[in-house]
Amino acid sequence: MKDFSNRYIMVFSVVMVVSVAILLSLTALLLQPRQEKNVEVEKKIQILSSMNVSSDRSNAVELYDRHIIESFVINTEGNRVEGVDAFTVTLRAEQRKPLAEQSLPMFIAVADNGDTLHIIPLEGKGLWGPIWGYVSLKKDLSTIAGVTFDHKAETPGLGAEINTTPFEIQFHDKTIFENGNFVSVKVVKGGARPGNPHEVDAISGGTITSNGLQAMVHDGLIKYEKYLSQNRK
Amino acid sequence: MEKVEKEPLLSAKNIKLLKNPLGQDNPITVQVLGICSALAVTVKMKPAIVMAISVMVVLAVSNVVIAALRKSIPGRIRIIVQLVVIATMVILVDQFLKAFAFDVSKQLSVFVGLIITNCIIMGRLEAFAMANKPWPSFLDGLGNAWGYGWILIAVSFFREFLGTGSIMGFPVMEKLGVYNFGYEDNGMMILPPMALITVGIIIWVQRARNKSLIETK
Numbered sequence: 001m002k003d004f005s006n007r008y009i010m011v012f013s014v015v016m017v018v019s020v021a022i023l024l025s026l027t028a029l030l031l032q033p034r035q036e037k038n039v040e041v042e043k044k045i046q047i048l049s050s051m052n053v054s055s056d057r058s059n060a061v062e063l064y065d066r067h068i069i070e071s072f073v074i075n076t077e078g079n080r081v082e083g084v085d086a087f088t089v090t091l092r093a094e095q096r097k098p099l100a101e102q103s104l105p106m107f108i109a110v111a112d113n114g115d116t117l118h119i120i121p122l123e124g125k126g127l128w129g130p131i132w133g134y135v136s137l138k139k140d141l142s143t144i145a146g147v148t149f150d151h152k153a154e155t156p157g158l159g160a161e162i163n164t165t166p167f168e169i170q171f172h173d174k175t176i177f178e179n180g181n182f183v184s185v186k187v188v189k190g191g192a193r194p195g196n197p198h199e200v201d202a203i204s205g206g207t208i209t210s211n212g213l214q215a216m217v218h219d220g221l222i223k224y225e226k227y228l229s230q231n232r233k
Numbered sequence: 234m235e236k237v238e239k240e241p242l243l244s245a246k247n248i249k250l251l252k253n254p255l256g257q258d259n260p261i262t263v264q265v266l267g268i269c270s271a272l273a274v275t276v277k278m279k280p281a282i283v284m285a286i287s288v289m290v291v292l293a294v295s296n297v298v299i300a301a302l303r304k305s306i307p308g309r310i311r312i313i314v315q316l317v318v319i320a321t322m323v324i325l326v327d328q329f330l331k332a333f334a335f336d337v338s339k340q341l342s343v344f345v346g347l348i349i350t351n352c353i354i355m356g357r358l359e360a361f362a363m364a365n366k367p368w369p370s371f372l373d374g375l376g377n378a379w380g381y382g383w384i385l386i387a388v389s390f391f392r393e394f395l396g397t398g399s400i401m402g403f404p405v406m407e408k409l410g411v412y413n414f415g416y417e418d419n420g421m422m423i424l425p426p427m428a429l430i431t432v433g434i435i436i437w438v439q440r441a442r443n444k445s446l447i448e449t450k
Binding site for chain 1: 308310314325328329335339343
């Protein structure tokens with residue numbers, strides 16, 4: 001191999017770095033709209049799935065527009081906050097703010113059978129990374145109509161099971177209030193007691209993810225406690 | 234002017250570059266490189282196939298780029314240059330997957346980024362592309378990526394078939410109705426250790442058939 005001068009090595013490195021930088025930024029810029037569209041559609045699919053409407057990439061936007069009639073942001077006092085788009089709120093950023101300043105998104109939807117559903121987004125920590133989901137509540141604002149969960153990097157076959165139907169379906173018809181007090185839904189290791197309206201089975205081998213999910217559901221929903229209590233019919 | 238004899242594009246030597254990595258020079262079963270991703274993305278066939286294609290694109294293009302630049306790359310910073318080329322390719326592949334195959338990119342998540350650390354790629358750049366012309370390097374890249382890819386796909390076939398009873402997401406076992414006779418999917422196959430054992434069995438079969446691969450004591 002030839003011996004190159006220091007000057008040559010410097011020039012070579014600079015040219016290489018600059019050309020790579022230009023190439024990458026151009027690609028990122030060109031593909032960004034498509035990527036953002038994908039993320040948006042993904043979010044709509046998940047919101048729809050929490051109200052038990054299955055959709056795919058082709059029809060998610062249309063179904064979303066049909067079912068979701070209103071979306072708004074409230075604060076922990078249960079009052080509406082104007083000027084914030086609920087769909088674009090990033091929960092992770094909100095969770096870093098003081099409780100009173102957090103924007104809490106809420107989606108109002110109409111199910112196929114005409115029921116009004118309140119959909120609340122959640123975000124928390126699993127074992128390896130973030131987990132998130134959506135909970136839809138029936139008109140009494142306590143009974144769960146459906147949930148959807150997803151995760152970034154939980155272990156396949158163990159913690160990753162939280163986004164499967166058998167796990168999610170357990171939440172159906174559980175209630176988050178007992179006699180007007182907020183109790184959330186617990187994810188119980190070793191199995192929920194049969195008939196208990198506030199418990200579901202944890203995932204065997206996925207204890208940390210299960211605990212993270214339980215904390216996410218509790219911490220996420222408790223911020224809406226005032227709103228839910230005030231608006232209960 | 235000096236007369237250079239032109240080698241045919243697919244000479245015997247070049248064919249060998251394509252074929253050897255599939256069997257007796259396989260990057261996974263013989264050189265035992267790239268094992269990490271072979272364990273991680275082989276639960277289902279679809280991500281395994283996409284991973285194989287991604288590695289093929291990254292390896293073939295990086296090999297060509299390095300081979301084309303090989304005479305102007307200063308030896309003292311060649312590893313950094315190789316890394317920059319690989320990282321650039323990987324980011325491009327990742328960006329394209331996110332834009333055009335979002336669901337697959339979600340499943341592969343971090344593993345696309347980890348192609349950068351796939352030992353096969355740096356290994357080929359350093360061992361082959363730095364010393365050869367672009368065309369043979371391209372073939373060498375394709376050959377090694379295929380050698381890596383077919384093992385990945387074979388392992389994912391067994392893991393998906395035995396672990397979840399489906400092939401490419403199609404529920405074969407359910408359609409055959411074997412569950413009615415008391416058959417159950419083996420949940421163990423989904424866990425990473427079984428990928429290691431599956432790769433081990435492939436290595437075992439290969440060495441049983443090809444005695445020249447067995448190391449002498």
